[in-house]
Amino acid sequence: MGIKGRIGRTALALGVVTAGVPAEATWMRATSTHFVVYSDSNAEKLRAETAELERFDLLMSAFSQRFLTDVTDAARNPDRAFNKVTVYVLPSIASVQQFARMKDVAGFYVPRVTGSIAFTPRQSDSVGENALSPRIVLFHEYTHHFLLGNSTLALPAWFSEGFAEFASTTAKRDDKYWIGVPAQHRAYGLLEMDKQLTMGQLFAPPASMTSEQTEAIYGRGWLLTHMVMFDPVLRSQLGKYLTLLNSGTKSAAAAQQSFGDLKALDKRADAYLKQSRVSALPVSASILPQPVVDVRALTEGEAALIRMRMESTRGVDGRTAKPLWAKAKEAGARYPADPVAQGWLAEMAYDAGDLEAAEAAADHAVAADPTSSQGLLYKARVHLARLVAAKSHDEAAWKEARSWIIKANRAQNNDAAALALFYQSFQMQDAKPNKGAVAGLYRAVELVPQDMDIRFQAAQQRLLDDDVPGAKALLRPLAYNPHADSDNPAARILAALDAGKGGRAALEAAKEKSSELTKDGPKSGGKDGS
Structure with missing residues (x-):
């Protein structure tokens, strides 16, 4: 049928109008x-x-x-x-x-x-x-x-x-x-x-x-x-x-x-x-079954920050993070008991490098909602960042920082962000990840296979575990990604594996960071957000 x-012959014309999100x-x-x-x-x-x-x-x-x-x-x-x-x-x-x-x-x-x-x-x-x-x-x-x-x-x-x-x-x-x-x-x-x-x-x-x-x-x-x-x-x-x-x-x-x-x-x-x-x-x-959809108005705190939240979750850099945080902390100061708003503030403060404010906002979020994933994970990120800056070898301190990730995981077992951060915390420490961290990384890829950086990390870990078939399965979509250079790190690793090199030797074929995997901006991933 x-x-x-x-297909008609009228040309498509995209006009440009004044951008913005209505404040009212x-x-x-x-x-x-x-x-x-x-x-x-x-x-x-x-x-x-x-x-x-x-x-x-x-x-x-x-x-x-x-x-x-x-x-x-x-x-x-x-x-x-x-x-x-x-x-x-x-x-x-x-x-x-x-x-x-x-x-x-x-x-x-x-x-x-x-x-x-x-x-x-x-x-x-x-x-x-x-x-x-x-x-x-x-x-x-x-x-x-x-x-x-x-x-x-x-x-x-x-x-x-x-x-x-x-x-x-x-x-x-x-x-x-x-x-x-x-x-x-x-x-x-x-x-x-x-x-x-x-x-x-x-x-x-x-x-x-x-x-x-x-x-x-x-x-x-x-x-x-x-x-x-x-x-x-x-x-x-x-x-x-x-x-x-x-x-x-x-x-x-x-x-x-x-x-x-x-x-x-x-x-x-x-x-x-x-x-x-x-x-x-x-x-x-x-x-088709009738979908179940829950709708609610944003809280006052969420509404005050929604525009800034969109800017934050889209992605910020060294030039934009601090001005955004300056606006957000003033707008969000009136809502210390709003867990979502405080979670958003924790992220914006962290991105701006204000670790003290990020931890304070994370504490507010967790106090208002002990299961706040964003609050728990940014509490962990702050502690991890301090340990990295101090080049700490204090195993107890690293364990304490990871305890916040574990709390987030217990609150939401299938939170891929928590699973990925737990694995990455060992990289921050320059330590070998334990079996639980490796299993968590693999589970994160199962949950969010769209994230190319996590997929690449998992492929590298598969190679370290001598699981070449598993690594190849993860690498192929990256190697042949239409938005990546043909000579991207994943493609080089695959070529090395096909040439008979072992897992660790093949890793030497990709020295560049996994951020090289994509070139087109919006579809290539970005900063953390939730």
Whole structure:
């Protein structure tokens, strides 16, 4: 079955308006199985929007099980409930760009062990059939989170972005959801820039592309993905291509071996685009369970700090951390008994290097809520930072600092941030991690597989444990990450392992820090946050 829909020729235009978060807005917080959403929407509207996100997650789980052979059964994975995405809904695309610190984005997603986040606009800066709607933006970003968390293989740029585009247009018509609706918002890239990126060029590394070709990845990636999803033969060829790619074959060579003549594929794609009808998969809305969504207004303390919290969790540096903390400590001083607000303050003070204030805020958070993960972990971070600065060899002091992490873990057994920090505390001490710390690191990766830095740490530990197969499984998505250099540390380690080197010797192939693994900012992780 299909929905009538031909890609129109109206160019997509993204205007820029004055950015900002209205100071007078009444902010609400919605919580569901896989999401925490902050918005200044009214309660019922926010509840409905969050429920739609949960339904989208259900649709992606069902669709991927049917059409993608390399994706795990997300619906049966209980760990996903401990890896919620926190979504911040901003007034406009310009507001999102302000937080992204980039001009050419309409929304962005940051995966990390301390809590993945996404920023999305409430309304588009454009109107009409080809407008980039907020729903499309958010669905696109969440699809990245879904694939990173459930795919067992590394995905190339064209498919990572193409499938996100494919899923993002999921729409409800009457009593059905339709997956694979035409990507009208990519009309300009598909029809006016169609010669910028042939199918053969689509399989090249993004680093070798021009800016115009990089932009065209979204549209051409959607086109090829759409073709593949509704053609069993092409889906089989995709499976072969991904297997070859994850075995070390270069993308272009893997594509030729899998899809055959790429010029013929290009002609087929052009003909596919010109069809008057394209396929879409219908799913009856009645078979989807009603999501449970809790909505509440922010406390006075949370409301006073929400703008600063968004700046903090997006990420700060040496230039921005102190000015942000100066604003936050004044705004939050009136709410010493608010555990969430005090947890946010502890993080901002810590980032600014004010350890005394960070510990005081953490103490306030824990006093108000003994299970406050943020309070307990920032108490630990402060103590660890002092020990590192003092170059301490006092084993009792290190044990005391770790006791706060243990308390956080006992309060929330599946808090990946606590598990990761416990392991990292041994690195800070320059000590060998104990078995519990290593097990905790591996568990953190299971809980938040999207965090590339934690994945890289776990791969290194696997090599130290002489678990080469386990290390390779962790390294492949990093080595073939479309946003990383082709000669990234993970790729060098894999090459060394394939050349017959042992685990420890292979580690010498990657001297640079794991932060080199990604290059594109918003999707590459960032500072701690929760």
